[in-house]
Amino acid sequence: MSEARDQILARVRGAIAQTPRPAAAPRAYRRADPRGQAELIEQFCERVGDYRAEVQRVRADRVADAIRTAAQRHRAQRLAVAPGLPQRWTAGCGLQLVPDDGLAVRELDTLDGVISGASVAIAETGTIVLSGAPHEGRRLLSLVPDLHICVVEHQQVVGLLPQALERLHGAVSDERRPLTFISGPSATSDIELQRVEGVHGPRRLVVIVTQEPS
Amino acid sequence: MRAPGESFPAAAHHELANPQLRANLANATTTIRTKRARVVEELPDWQALRDAGSAIKADVMANLDTYLLEFEAALTAAGATVHWARDGAEACAVVAQVARAHGAQEVVKVKSLATDEIELNRSLAQEGIHALETDFAELILQLDGDWSSHILVPAIHRNRTEIRDLFRRTIAPGIESDEPAVLAEAARLHLRERFLEAKVGVSGANFGVARTGTLCVVESEGNGRMCTTLPPVLVTIIGIEKLVPTLADLEVFLQLLPRSATGERMNPYTSLWTGVSDGDGPQELHVVLLDNGRTRVLADEIGRQALHCIRCSACLNVCPVYSRTGGHAYGSVYPGPIGAILTPQLIGIENAPSLPFASSLCGACYEVCPVKIDIPRVLLHLRARAVDTVGGRGERSAMRAAAWVFARGSRLRAAQRLGRIAQRLLLSGGVIRRLPPPLSAWTRTRDLRPLAPRGFVEERGERE
Numbered sequence: 001m002s003e004a005r006d007q008i009l010a011r012v013r014g015a016i017a018q019t020p021r022p023a024a025a026p027r028a029y030r031r032a033d034p035r036g037q038a039e040l041i042e043q044f045c046e047r048v049g050d051y052r053a054e055v056q057r058v059r060a061d062r063v064a065d066a067i068r069t070a071a072q073r074h075r076a077q078r079l080a081v082a083p084g085l086p087q088r089w090t091a092g093c094g095l096q097l098v099p100d101d102g103l104a105v106r107e108l109d110t111l112d113g114v115i116s117g118a119s120v121a122i123a124e125t126g127t128i129v130l131s132g133a134p135h136e137g138r139r140l141l142s143l144v145p146d147l148h149i150c151v152v153e154h155q156q157v158v159g160l161l162p163q164a165l166e167r168l169h170g171a172v173s174d175e176r177r178p179l180t181f182i183s184g185p186s187a188t189s190d191i192e193l194q195r196v197e198g199v200h201g202p203r204r205l206v207v208i209v210t211q212e213p214s
Numbered sequence: 215m216r217a218p219g220e221s222f223p224a225a226a227h228h229e230l231a232n233p234q235l236r237a238n239l240a241n242a243t244t245t246i247r248t249k250r251a252r253v254v255e256e257l258p259d260w261q262a263l264r265d266a267g268s269a270i271k272a273d274v275m276a277n278l279d280t281y282l283l284e285f286e287a288a289l290t291a292a293g294a295t296v297h298w299a300r301d302g303a304e305a306c307a308v309v310a311q312v313a314r315a316h317g318a319q320e321v322v323k324v325k326s327l328a329t330d331e332i333e334l335n336r337s338l339a340q341e342g343i344h345a346l347e348t349d350f351a352e353l354i355l356q357l358d359g360d361w362s363s364h365i366l367v368p369a370i371h372r373n374r375t376e377i378r379d380l381f382r383r384t385i386a387p388g389i390e391s392d393e394p395a396v397l398a399e400a401a402r403l404h405l406r407e408r409f410l411e412a413k414v415g416v417s418g419a420n421f422g423v424a425r426t427g428t429l430c431v432v433e434s435e436g437n438g439r440m441c442t443t444l445p446p447v448l449v450t451i452i453g454i455e456k457l458v459p460t461l462a463d464l465e466v467f468l469q470l471l472p473r474s475a476t477g478e479r480m481n482p483y484t485s486l487w488t489g490v491s492d493g494d495g496p497q498e499l500h501v502v503l504l505d506n507g508r509t510r511v512l513a514d515e516i517g518r519q520a521l522h523c524i525r526c527s528a529c530l531n532v533c534p535v536y537s538r539t540g541g542h543a544y545g546s547v548y549p550g551p552i553g554a555i556l557t558p559q560l561i562g563i564e565n566a567p568s569l570p571f572a573s574s575l576c577g578a579c580y581e582v583c584p585v586k587i588d589i590p591r592v593l594l595h596l597r598a599r600a601v602d603t604v605g606g607r608g609e610r611s612a613m614r615a616a617a618w619v620f621a622r623g624s625r626l627r628a629a630q631r632l633g634r635i636a637q638r639l640l641l642s643g644g645v646i647r648r649l650p651p652p653l654s655a656w657t658r659t660r661d662l663r664p665l666a667p668r669g670f671v672e673e674r675g676e677r678e
């Protein structure tokens with residue numbers, strides 16, 4: 001195999017031998033967003049909604065209520081929770097919570113849903129980013145159950161995708177944590193371009209956004 | 215479908231006889247085009263993003279050896295095993311070897327053009343290993359022994375009743391409804407069990423980050439997430455051209471790709487993973503760096519930009535030739551304008567001399583390309599090369615393709631552009647050493663004369 005390596009590298013070097021070093025890439029695109037937090041949250045909610053996900057804005061001390069009503073709406077009783085999910089988010093919600101302490105995938109598959117936090121949210125694209133932190137859990141967790149309830153805190157919302165990646169830079173380069181960008185529920189348009197929500201990932205996504213403390 | 219060895223014009227005739235294909239394609243390309251235009255207009259800095267994307271890719275190509283070594287080192291440090299494959303056979307052998315080592319008779323696979331290109335499924339089948347396609351459309355095609363007609367919506371040539379009947383015969387006996395939601399549910403049920411059982415997953419990658427060794431898959435359905443997180447072992451095959459220098463460079467491509475591809479602000483799922491993570495996802499990761507003709511493309515200074523392609527398929531959707539013939543007519547894994555410039559370079563122009571002629575050179579592909587690949591320029595360059603390489607044979611196939619594009623009234627729109635093309639050709643005569651002979655062939659096509667600008671006809675007339 002190292003023969004293949006040497007040969008590919010030699011071919012590459014031969015192919016680019018005459019190529020002058022190009023100038024640094026121009027970066028005239030937006031990397032900062034002047035808008036205030038309230039406006040960002042507004043746009044984030046609107047755009048999450050465009051993906052046919054449910055979105056709810058609640059006071060930070062009302063998250064548990066919002067989770068309960070969302071679960072009821074989807075007739076979900078037993079839900080997995082990320083191991084480091086803040087307890088205040090579920091205190092008194094009356095649901096049967098199953099902490100993920102290394103649940104077997106088959107067990108996870110029998111649950112009605114999952115509750116997780118997030119790392120960053122992007123207003124312009126209505127995207128949530130998970131980075132495998134304890135309040136988000138491993139990647140399977142937000143994938144296998146059919147309902148994903150995700151809590152986004154107001155300060156986690158940024159305007160643009162470049163800002164989100166910047167915030168997550170250390171998580172990837174220093175800690176090698178995986179990232180999952182989620183924009184609405186799983187979907188396919190493979191049959192006659194008609195959009196169907198849900199093939200393999202959760203078919204229903206509920207995003208709960210906490211409001212700025214006033 | 216294009217029979218092996220059939221040239222583009224012959225295959226195109228064949229495909230045109232399929233009304234289902236034509237209607238679905240027209241609908242698909244128009245719908246996606248409209249959606250794309252809407253979300254692109256929304257961004258005030260779209261052109262700046264394109265400029266950045268184009269420049270980043272040019273830098274990657276100019277320093278590819280350095281980036282490959284950096285990528286390899288980062289992956290190794292992150293616990294992955296790196297393999298280098300000169301051709302498809304070497305890449306397939308790695309997958310087979312990994313599957314065998316884990317006693318896997320089946321691998322679950324997420325749609326990847328690179329694995330189609332190397333015919334991984336066929337190669338694994340010869341080893342007694344079944345590669346299960348998990349993308350909804352790919353599953354449909356696999357169940358029916360059919361193949362893709364569009365990069366992004368590969369089964370767009372099939373309608374719901376056909377798919378329902380197919381499912382009834384295969385994975386869902388007794389299914390009644392042909393509602394897309396019901397059909398998707400049948401696929402979900404069928405595949406869920408296979409995901410849970412799978413020992414080995416196989417994926418491609420949209421991007422690889424040289425600095426950190428991070429791999430990135432962009433998708434909609436979640437089957438990509440399933441394949442890259444559920445099985446204990448993962449093999450990712452990535453073309454050597456798919457690298458970007460740093461994590462921050464993804465900020466450009468993750469904006470360009472979804473808007474250009476499905477016309478969404480962002481696709482449902484984008485996954486990034488960096489080697490092996492403790493207790494999360496596969497605990498064994500193999501990464502195959504695939505050449506398979508890419509270094510040959512890299513050696514052509516004009517043609518090399520075909521390697522910048524991020525496979526968004528925007529150029530397919532705007533192409534007047536593609537939207538009438540569909541992907542099958544190109545007889546290659548990469549259809550449409552990108553296929554017309556990439557395939558002949560990957561497999562050698564002598565093996566696909568008619569493909570660079572499967573275009574009207576209208577320039578629409580260049581305008582939509584998120585990384586600004588100058589497809590018309592590369593087409594002209596390759597036409598000249600085709601003629602140089604295969605001589606008379608090239609010219610004949612060129613003539614047939616050109617005649618096909620321009621022969622009928624229904625292709626009027628394409629034909630009307632000939633004036634502009636001719637001008638461009640004549641003006642750029644200094645750049646292209648000489649006018650490719652097919653040009654003279656075009657004027658012999660009867661329908662063209664009245665449409666071409668007068669100067670063009672006169673010029674030709676003098677020559678003939």
Ligand code: SF4
Pocket residue numbers: 474522523524525526527528529530552579582583584585586587
């Ligand atoms: S050539 Fe450009 S427009 Fe066509 S698929 Fe590639 S990136 Fe997209």
